[in-house]
Amino acid sequence: MNKLTVVGIGPGAYELMTIKAAETLRNCDVIVGYTVYVDLVKEHFPGKEFLTTPMKKEVERCRLAFEEAGKGKNVAMICSGDAGVYGMSGLILEIGQEFPEVAVEIVSGVTAAIGGASVLGAPLIHDFAVISLSDLLTPWEKIEKRLSAAAEADLSVVLYNPSSKKRKDYLKKACEIMLAWKDPNTVCGTVVNIGREGEQASLYTLAELKDTPVDMFTTVFVGNSQTKVIDGKMVTPRGYII
Amino acid sequence: MNKLTVVGIGPGAYELMTIKAAETLRNCDVIVGYTVYVDLVKEHFPGKEFLTTPMKKEVERCRLAFEEAGKGKNVAMICSGDAGVYGMSGLILEIGQEFPEVAVEIVSGVTAAIGGASVLGAPLIHDFAVISLSDLLTPWEKIEKRLSAAAEADLSVVLYNPSSKKRKDYLKKACEIMLAWKDPNTVCGTVVNIGREGEQASLYTLAELKDTPVDMFTTVFVGNSQTKVIDGKMVTPRGYII
Numbered sequence: 001m002n003k004l005t006v007v008g009i010g011p012g013a014y015e016l017m018t019i020k021a022a023e024t025l026r027n028c029d030v031i032v033g034y035t036v037y038v039d040l041v042k043e044h045f046p047g048k049e050f051l052t053t054p055m056k057k058e059v060e061r062c063r064l065a066f067e068e069a070g071k072g073k074n075v076a077m078i079c080s081g082d083a084g085v086y087g088m089s090g091l092i093l094e095i096g097q098e099f100p101e102v103a104v105e106i107v108s109g110v111t112a113a114i115g116g117a118s119v120l121g122a123p124l125i126h127d128f129a130v131i132s133l134s135d136l137l138t139p140w141e142k143i144e145k146r147l148s149a150a151a152e153a154d155l156s157v158v159l160y161n162p163s164s165k166k167r168k169d170y171l172k173k174a175c176e177i178m179l180a181w182k183d184p185n186t187v188c189g190t191v192v193n194i195g196r197e198g199e200q201a202s203l204y205t206l207a208e209l210k211d212t213p214v215d216m217f218t219t220v221f222v223g224n225s226q227t228k229v230i231d232g233k234m235v236t237p238r239g240y241i242i
Numbered sequence: 243m244n245k246l247t248v249v250g251i252g253p254g255a256y257e258l259m260t261i262k263a264a265e266t267l268r269n270c271d272v273i274v275g276y277t278v279y280v281d282l283v284k285e286h287f288p289g290k291e292f293l294t295t296p297m298k299k300e301v302e303r304c305r306l307a308f309e310e311a312g313k314g315k316n317v318a319m320i321c322s323g324d325a326g327v328y329g330m331s332g333l334i335l336e337i338g339q340e341f342p343e344v345a346v347e348i349v350s351g352v353t354a355a356i357g358g359a360s361v362l363g364a365p366l367i368h369d370f371a372v373i374s375l376s377d378l379l380t381p382w383e384k385i386e387k388r389l390s391a392a393a394e395a396d397l398s399v400v401l402y403n404p405s406s407k408k409r410k411d412y413l414k415k416a417c418e419i420m421l422a423w424k425d426p427n428t429v430c431g432t433v434v435n436i437g438r439e440g441e442q443a444s445l446y447t448l449a450e451l452k453d454t455p456v457d458m459f460t461t462v463f464v465g466n467s468q469t470k471v472i473d474g475k476m477v478t479p480r481g482y483i484i
Contacts, residue, residue: 122332137481149395239379
């Protein structure tokens with residue numbers, strides 16, 4: 001049967017890919033993806049056919065992957081992080097209804113919440129929420145409600161897509177919403193370029209984070225009421241008595 | 243400097259480990275962990291020294307790892323999934339204050355939420371919360387509040403530790419709390435033994451899940467209001483127009 005595998009390549013560094021992800025890319029004929037991610041893996045998988053589509057062409061990219069698989073090629077569609085967290089695996093399964101002759105498999109990867117947490121320390125040891133600040137496909141009111149609920153329930157929060165050219169003040173707005181429930185001194189952290197060149201972690205209070213400009217390559221972590229700084233690391237305790 | 247690396251080994255299968263995790267285990271002298279996880283990796287890393295402590299001896303296990311590193315050995319402490327999600331990296335950083343001569347590094351892994359989602363389909367494509375039902379270290383009232391807030395905000399929810407011998411009715415209680423906000427027909431899924439022998443995925447409605455017995459090797463996924471079943475897979479759409 002024709003085969004399409006959706007592969008999360010992790011944060012970016014080759015060695016943060018799972019062994020299965022690397023094997024899948026080594027064994028496939030064609031690698032399909034967003035231009036930036038294809039550039040990240042290209043050097044490690046020489047001799048493959050690479051097909052790219054730009055951002056905002058996700059539906060076209062998925063159809064392209066199925067069409068290539070329909071030709072009998074073994075196709076891998078790559079996503080950064082994990083394909084199942086704001087990634088392409090959902091859209092692939094939806095569009096897959098049009099291509100019943102293609103078998104779909106999904107290979108897990110390290111999403112930014114997991115990869116970034118390791119860089120910062122251990123901010124997600126206890127219950128947490130993952131929320132995207134992008135209102136491209138989600139009404140902002142829904143995002144606000146989720147931020148507020150997560151903050152009220154004292155969850156740690158990971159923010160994906162905290163900023164873009166058109167959404168420069170969204171992180172500020174998100175912090176203001178969470179400040180209704182979370183202490184201004186709540187420990188927060190950001191990681192830029194997780195697992196890539198220029199990786200950088202920074203710690204803030206929630207009050208400071210509110211006025212910190214971030215870019216689209218940043219993942220933001222907001223602690224719970226117990227989160228603390230230990231030797232420069234952001235640590236959320238689970239409750240063990242030491 | 244003496245070195246202790248905390249390594250998430252992923253759900254269990256060797257190929258779901260990151261390349262860096264496998265390299266770390268290949269290059270270390272001693273592998274420390276909970277007995278069950280050490281048994282999962284043992285065959286892949288022959289010639290290593292293996293040290294284990296049973297469940298509920300987490301503090302002792304961390305001290306043991308530091309003491310071995312203090313002797314000049316290159317030590318890896320393994321956790322299932324990711325070390326930063328209900329794992330040992332937080333406790334290691336806390337106890338690390340007592341062992342300033344040991345450098346700690348953390349290597350990310352595929353946590354059960356990510357690994358299980360790939361098996362079920364794509365349940366976590368949009369915003370979600372990760373909540374543990376274990377009240378061993380967390381007051382049940384706090385867990386209830388988090389379940390209720392996540393359900394009210396229409397987050398998908400992943401439940402870790404949904405059951406144990408002493409907590410047989412906790413999943414039922416959790417479903418009842420979420421049913422105050424989520425439709426009884428909300429698509430839910432469970433995955434047993436993710437990435438291990440006997441892996442099994444099942445789909446339910448939230449009303450059905452309430453009366454489904456699960457064990458401690460099960461990870462539970464509760465969809466949001468948009469989650470649907472496509473060809474037997476649990477899929478949460480992100481909002482793309484196909």
